[in-house]
Amino acid sequence: MNFKDLVKEQLYEGKGKKIFSTTNPDLIIAEFKDDLTAFNAQKKGNEDGKGALNCQITSLLFELLEKNGIQTHFKECLDSNHILCQKVEIIPIEVVVRNVATGSLSKRLGIQDGLELPFVLVEFYYKNDTLNDPIITDEHCKILGITQNQDDLEFLKTQARKINSILKDFFIARKLRLIDFKLEFGKLNDGSIILADEISPDSCRFWDKDSDQKLDKDVFRQDLGNVKVAYEEVLKRILSQQN
């Protein structure tokens, strides 16, 4: 299948992706943009080819997760920067999984940058740009009307930990430390919850195992070098044959 035959109209444009409806009401297409944003879009940039890299990385990682029993919205990669996905209703929670303290966690709680956490930390943030994506608890999720179902929230946490376990092992075999990452989940019509959105160096932090070199959006956030070179290195490691 290809993008042109399937696509109908643009439904939504976010910071990193556009979403299109398709000729099949149960499917959508996600287009990966070359735009880069950080600090809730206060810092903006663009890197030719970044979208294509994230498209390929996301496709490979969703395939890896599916092979390991994690249901995702991913159906297939259509071309260099489009993927075909199941249509879901996105749950407005950014599920953040952390193995190492860095970024906002270190700043917010005064925890030493780079500290290996004593256990895998799962946090929920309310997906709301106007409010700057505030951190929330299970109780806030209920008050905000995100869900009244504690089982849904437990499922998000369980899946997030399973995904972390799969990805962490996969990447360490490729000499990349998975520091932290952000997931989004969506609901199907039958109420079941599957992984959605993307998994890429835009949504994960990867540090080289030996040098601690950053190979993710922190290269853009902190002006550490060429973003594309970093993302290409992640893709190269994913494609390498350690597994």
Next chain:
Amino acid sequence: MNFKDLVKEQLYEGKGKKIFSTTNPDLIIAEFKDDLTAFNAQKKGNEDGKGALNCQITSLLFELLEKNGIQTHFKECLDSNHILCQKVEIIPIEVVVRNVATGSLSKRLGIQDGLELPFVLVEFYYKNDTLNDPIITDEHCKILGITQNQDDLEFLKTQARKINSILKDFFIARKLRLIDFKLEFGKLNDGSIILADEISPDSCRFWDKDSDQKLDKDVFRQDLGNVKVAYEEVLKRILSQQN
């Protein structure tokens, strides 16, 4: 007993209170200051007699809670602005209980000011002025080394809800709505946890049942009138004979 015979040396000075050691190593004295601070001490003021009002209100409310089976650090009121208390190791969590959305909750999560919450919300904030008292989850408490014991955290939540239930009923009988409040707890040498700090219009929000008039530190925060008049009204209601 009186302050002068008991007091040894100042151990600590906070925004609203000074803490002194006493001739008995198991007891401390808390002195209620007339200082008012808000927004993490960015706004400062002083109201002659405010400390004495909070001292009397705290004493009466701790006595009420003790009578209702809640263990507190309160031993006795020594004079107009000193109370004698058990010495505890303060747990660095501000336990916030909310019946109605207002203040930072409304701002942070975009919830309508004055909305009655669908259930009693208990939140933990990390007691750390440098970090501006960030909100934390149970997992953060463990990472920060506050406690490794989930039972301790559950106890804090259970006690907070019990205290809310007692105080809410007490105040509504006096035509005051208990909107939200902040508690601090401390550990005794045997590891048991008791209520500490204070309960006063500095740490609670009270709205008049009929007029919704604010009778708490929001009068200072939002320049709504005379702080002392508001606190005196709270004391008057506590002393009234509805119970």
